[in-house]
Amino acid sequence: MTEDGVPGAPAFPMPRTCPFSPPREYAELRAARPLSRVTLQDGNTAWLATSHEYVRTLLGHPATSANRAHPGFPATVANVQAFAQKGFLLSMDQPEHSLHRRMVAAEFTVHRIRQLRPRIQQIVDDRIDALLAIETRPVDLVRELALPVPSLVICELLGVPYGSRDVFQGHTEVLLARSSSPQQRQESFGALRAFLGDLVTSKDGDPDDDLLGRLSVKYRAADCYDHELLTGFAMLLLLAGHETTASMISLGLLALLRDERLATQLTDDPTLTPNAVEELLRYFSIVDYPTARVALADIDLGADRVRAGEGFVASAAAANHDGDVFADPATIDFRRGVRGHVAFGYGVHQCLGQNLARAELEIVYDTVLARLPAMKLLTSPEEQPFKEATVYGLHSLEVTW
Template structure:
């Protein structure tokens, strides 16, 4: 949690090491961010959900009091129009509904066979290793969701090194403001060119279909579509990629539960939601700033005060989740807030669930002797990034 005074802030739950008992959520707490800004931290499940549904709170990153963990204000520095993540009513509802049809159950079901083919192709390549070893991150975790989001948006996968490197810069808390601005500029210029090409000749992909739909409804906005496409490109591969590697590691460390999934794949979707709850990899995406006085968890929050919503702590709230620090694929329910909550809940959450289900089912079925080849203590976790995960995961079989 780079740039945050940790004295009053619950540390991230890491289910692989140490004692998690210090992560118990508590009442609203004052914390100090980079540059000395004091904000509230909400860590209880009920408090986080209250913040995310109270219209007294704004998601607008352009608000000068918005609680950033670093010194980045990418949108206003780089000419990007507000995307879904940063919009408030009344603009947010219509903008969300405009793209919601791209993530319906019917459309995602149609994507299933293609996702399966992508996963199989990468497992094939991994199994071709002569020494029967691989790094699961570059071999499977990163390329699968990258290919899926590229095909969904209509972005050439041949450019994946370009956008992945810029994405890493954007989500790293160690990046300087200058590095973040340069990375955001690069992505905006790249997507601006791509959208312009598709406006001239719309293609059968998300961006092309959005162009046609917006023209038909008389709401065509080039810059808004560029911002949306940049957001979906980054979110669509970084998040799922990290969940693949973390989820694989967690299941390998719980062989009894993994054996159940191998025996009965119908349990995998439940396991996916439990893994999402366990890791809550985008912990601070849902922070807010109060635009008028309100009360959260019995604490008065004044207009202009920021609130960090600590999703990871909230998803380990013992008042909501029994034995919250234990992985339990039988826990059931989707009352976790790994995808946020309320009007801004992640629009691509079901796509992520489909990808994760297919990856885990395929990987553990086709590589039954898969194992991690280094001690957990030697693995490098992304503690410096806005999206938690693993830098690498060496495996053998």
């Protein structure tokens, strides 16, 4: 962060005035000055990068820190220091980050996720069976499908016992529900961390063949076992992998319901689904401004310099709607080549779980289109209750068929 009171620095975060577009200020800033000063919620200022080139340059620069506890880290969300707890890879710097990322990376390879796909398919089919069994309409797809699927997949990954999954999902639902009070969220956060801590303990003496069990064995073999770190990693997987995937499930389905042409393309040619997932990730860019850092040395970009100790935000949504890289970026085009989007971040902190997220989205979109071809919205897409939060998404998505 820089000193308070930079004249003319616009407020950040900037609201989305249209549910299907990033803030209009991003395009204006990118055209005029792709590295600009903005005023954060705490009154301090930071740099905002809005071009694809600058975003990738900054996120890939070695002289930056992701440590949320660093005094210069930009406060894009309230209580940003809470994300600096032990086990949160997104807040680690080198060499600690590489050490722990290497320990867990094998759990999220393309091969490992391919092995998990049949189980993800079963989870999605079970949720749609439950959807079809609901006799009253409308049905909220967020509550009945988008939120439960990633929760159950995470249960599968972590090795949560079947008898405890209702407790796990119950706390998760409170943590993410729009109607929950701050106190209820805080209580559920504490209960989930305690639950996951007990789960890690249960793997210590008799590790199962699941993610936490394998990590327990691996860390002990490396003589660097840390119970609190594994608990924090499990909590990060829940927080980072749950709401993001749930939001992309609901927003992607909204896009398909909004435009019959898009749904028909996937129905006629399911081989397009992986491309469709990448394009929807680019288009919605739901994790926009958590890609923040603090400079550890001076970084020159064009005529500007981010000085050591200053914070910056590398906007994913702005980069993914840069017309110099993505032609006609405001249009969803499943046949677009979308290599280079930064929906999963960029550089050493690129999302560890991106292969898992892709698998969940591909399976959900294909299965919904195949099993619920008559599904339709009850209200216009523009009337949907969108949430302006750290992760952009929908509070609910009511449909009928």
